[in-house]
Amino acid sequence: MWRDALLMAGKDLRVEARSRVAIGQVAPFAVIVLVLFAFALDPSRGILVKAAAGLFWVAVLFSALLTVQRSFAIEAADGARDGLRLSGLDPAGIFLGKALAVAAELFVLEIVLGAGVVVLYNAPIHGYLLLLATCVVATVGMASAGTIYGGLAVGLRVRETLLPLLTLPVLAPVLLAATEASQAALDGVPGQGVAWLRLLGVFAAIYLTFGVLAFGSLLEES
Amino acid sequence: MALLAGFPALAGADLEVSAGEVVLLRGANGAGKSTVLRVCAGLAEVASGEAVVLGCDLRADRRAVRRRVGLLGHETFLYDDLSVADNVRFAVRAAAGDVNAVKPALARLGLDGRLARLDVGRLSAGQRRRVALAVLAARRPQLWLLDEPHAGLDAEARDLLEGLIAETVGSGATVVMASHEVDRAHALANRTLTVAGGVIYAGARPAAEPLHVA
Amino acid sequence: MTRTALLSRFLGVATLLAVIAAVIQGLVIMGPTIEQHEYSRLLVVHPPLAAVTFVAFGVTALASLLYLIPRTRRREWDQLAGASAEIGVVLCALTLVTGSIWGRPTWGVWWTWDARITTEALLLALFLGYLALRRIPSDVEVRSRRCAIAALIAAADMPVVHYATSWWQTLHQANFRLLQPDKQLDPPQLLGMMLGFLAVVLLYGWLLIHRFQVEQLEERLDREGLAQALTERRAEGLMPPVPAEAGSR
Numbered sequence: 001m002w003r004d005a006l007l008m009a010g011k012d013l014r015v016e017a018r019s020r021v022a023i024g025q026v027a028p029f030a031v032i033v034l035v036l037f038a039f040a041l042d043p044s045r046g047i048l049v050k051a052a053a054g055l056f057w058v059a060v061l062f063s064a065l066l067t068v069q070r071s072f073a074i075e076a077a078d079g080a081r082d083g084l085r086l087s088g089l090d091p092a093g094i095f096l097g098k099a100l101a102v103a104a105e106l107f108v109l110e111i112v113l114g115a116g117v118v119v120l121y122n123a124p125i126h127g128y129l130l131l132l133a134t135c136v137v138a139t140v141g142m143a144s145a146g147t148i149y150g151g152l153a154v155g156l157r158v159r160e161t162l163l164p165l166l167t168l169p170v171l172a173p174v175l176l177a178a179t180e181a182s183q184a185a186l187d188g189v190p191g192q193g194v195a196w197l198r199l200l201g202v203f204a205a206i207y208l209t210f211g212v213l214a215f216g217s218l219l220e221e222s
Numbered sequence: 223m224a225l226l227a228g229f230p231a232l233a234g235a236d237l238e239v240s241a242g243e244v245v246l247l248r249g250a251n252g253a254g255k256s257t258v259l260r261v262c263a264g265l266a267e268v269a270s271g272e273a274v275v276l277g278c279d280l281r282a283d284r285r286a287v288r289r290r291v292g293l294l295g296h297e298t299f300l301y302d303d304l305s306v307a308d309n310v311r312f313a314v315r316a317a318a319g320d321v322n323a324v325k326p327a328l329a330r331l332g333l334d335g336r337l338a339r340l341d342v343g344r345l346s347a348g349q350r351r352r353v354a355l356a357v358l359a360a361r362r363p364q365l366w367l368l369d370e371p372h373a374g375l376d377a378e379a380r381d382l383l384e385g386l387i388a389e390t391v392g393s394g395a396t397v398v399m400a401s402h403e404v405d406r407a408h409a410l411a412n413r414t415l416t417v418a419g420g421v422i423y424a425g426a427r428p429a430a431e432p433l434h435v436a
Numbered sequence: 437m438t439r440t441a442l443l444s445r446f447l448g449v450a451t452l453l454a455v456i457a458a459v460i461q462g463l464v465i466m467g468p469t470i471e472q473h474e475y476s477r478l479l480v481v482h483p484p485l486a487a488v489t490f491v492a493f494g495v496t497a498l499a500s501l502l503y504l505i506p507r508t509r510r511r512e513w514d515q516l517a518g519a520s521a522e523i524g525v526v527l528c529a530l531t532l533v534t535g536s537i538w539g540r541p542t543w544g545v546w547w548t549w550d551a552r553i554t555t556e557a558l559l560l561a562l563f564l565g566y567l568a569l570r571r572i573p574s575d576v577e578v579r580s581r582r583c584a585i586a587a588l589i590a591a592a593d594m595p596v597v598h599y600a601t602s603w604w605q606t607l608h609q610a611n612f613r614l615l616q617p618d619k620q621l622d623p624p625q626l627l628g629m630m631l632g633f634l635a636v637v638l639l640y641g642w643l644l645i646h647r648f649q650v651e652q653l654e655e656r657l658d659r660e661g662l663a664q665a666l667t668e669r670r671a672e673g674l675m676p677p678v679p680a681e682a683g684s685r
Contacts, residue, residue, distance in 0.1 A: 014304060014308065015303045018304065082265060082299065085288065088316050088317040088318065145589075152586060158572065162568060166586065169558050169565065170562070173596045173597045195603065199599055199600060202596060203596050210592060
């Protein structure tokens with residue numbers, strides 16, 4: 001399983017390196033979202049700085065949707081399921097590999113977005129350790145849940161509209177917890193954020209397990 | 223019987239193939255030829271009846287057989303953003319095959335040198351089919367399932383294809399091919415069967431090697 | 437009359453009686469309270485609806501699990517899951533609407549972000565996603581498995597949602613208004629709420645049986661259509677359907 005996962009992740013990341021979609025398209029999209037927030041909320045009244053943590057995570061969430069869509073779009077438009085099944089790879093390995101690749105891409109995006117928030121919203125950064133931990137755990141959770149739903153929707157014609165509908169409600173608590181944890185870090189009270197971090201960890205654990213167990217079943221269709 | 227979204231694609235098909243044979247499936251479009259191949263690849267579910275391929279019971283576990291068969295279908299399952307060589311290498315490693323077989327396979331199909339480094343997305347449809355063939359050649363599965371293999375290939379590639387088939391059968395593999403190219407394919411095949419209305423006609427021969435789909 | 441029909445009839449009558457009783461209690465016997473005037477009558481419907489929504493979701497999740505486990509796999513579980521989800525989504529929507537109607541005159545807001553109602557809102561989204569999946573045309577077994585997995589994934593999310601929203605509420609308590617006042621309920625109100633619970637539970641059960649039966653009928657229709665399709669498919673062939681005699685079966 002692990003060998004297959006690394007093979008799959010390596011392939012996905014190599015495709016990304018060649019096509020540069022995450023860097024070239026999703027990252028600019030995410031930054032544009034940050035800019036749009038600034039248009040929607042009056043920058044002069046300090047709302048942006050106060051809401052910076054939440055806005056950051058909303059932008060990450062939308063980027064995650066795009067990243068997952070892309071992850072499954074590269075598996076050849078039609079016959080994607082067939083391709084994955086015929087490859088001979090262990091489905092659990094396929095899941096882990098894809099989730100790993102998505103998580104890696106998201107992590108890079110978060111660094112870009114973090115810089116964006118600091119620059120565009122003049123948000124000061126404190127509590128680096130908690131912020132980093134939050135990013136890692138939340139990203140793993142988002143990547144796992146997203147990859148499960150991506151696998152569920154792969155090959156369906158209504159994939160583009162179905163994926164957000166299915167994934168966002170499930171990721172809502174991740175948004176909540178990540179925002180609270182980040183806010184605690186920024187406010188200089190990292191102790192409060194640890195409980196949220198634990199919740200994020202539980203979420204990630206649940207969905208990683210689910211993915212490993214259920215992905216094979218999801219791919220199996222005629 | 224094999225169902226395709228509730229539609230009976232195969233409605234009572236009997237098939238027995240022995241090792242080292244080349245079987246040609248003929249039939250009109252929509253007759254069920256592709257479905258027979260998909261069932262043998264362990265992709266399509268068999269709703270009723272018996273199905274044993276390469277010793278694996280497909281009704282018990284469809285997944286086990288997939289590493290040992292190679293399906294050349296209408297889609298190529300190649301990654302547009304990766305090079306030819308990368309694609310073949312990935313497919314071989316995924317199937318736990320021998321990576322050393324990649325270079326010779328590419329050379330065999332005229333895909334070495336500059337072409338090997340080209341992204342698959344830039345290739346023509348015919349060239350992409352060649353790459354798919356290279357994947358088969360490199361993976362060396364025991365059962366080759368070819369769906370319209372001649373389609374989209376130029377004359378040179380067709381010769382390569384036939385050479386490959388001959389070679390692989392010579393080394394003990396089995397080939398089941400669905401084709402409209404009656405003349406060329408007929409020459410290659412030991413046996414010709416017709417598929418119509420989800421049923422296979424022109425009956426069976428008792429098999430030495432267990433490879434039958436009922 | 438068959439046993440199921442008898443049960444369904446009995447349940448239907450019981451539901452009707454319970455609903456009537458609840459309505460009488462709620463509209464006639466229960467007096468308007470000082471703080472909430474007539475709107476306190478919503479106590480009879482809102483909490484029961486909220487609770488039974490969770491029950492419906494639980495039934496969907498449990499039935500999905502039973503469907504996925506090979507040893508207990510039966511078509512009935514998937515049909516039950518689908519039926520419960522459809523009723524659940526309606527109950528969920530009604531919960532949110534009644535909550536909104538209650539909240540507006542009482543606290544001046546159409547919506548409040550307390551843990552329970554937020555969870556219900558997310559639950560609505562999860563239900564809608566599940567139902568969207570069910571509508572995608574595919575082979576019945578395939579669709580059932582896909583939906584069952586989706587239901588379980590959504591169910592796994594619920595504890596996380598619960599904790600997240602509860603902690604959220606305690607952190608930002610000053611700005612939230614809890615939808616249910618903590619004060620004690622006097623006997624007529626308590627009775628009203630109990631009758632409401634009874635009525636909604638019975639209503640759910642009755643609707644579930646009927647919706648479940650409709651699912652079963654639909655599948656039977658498809659299956660019989662299949663036999664027909666099989667015959668027509670074979671007729672497409674060049675020769676009359678007399679498959680190889682020498683072949684094994």
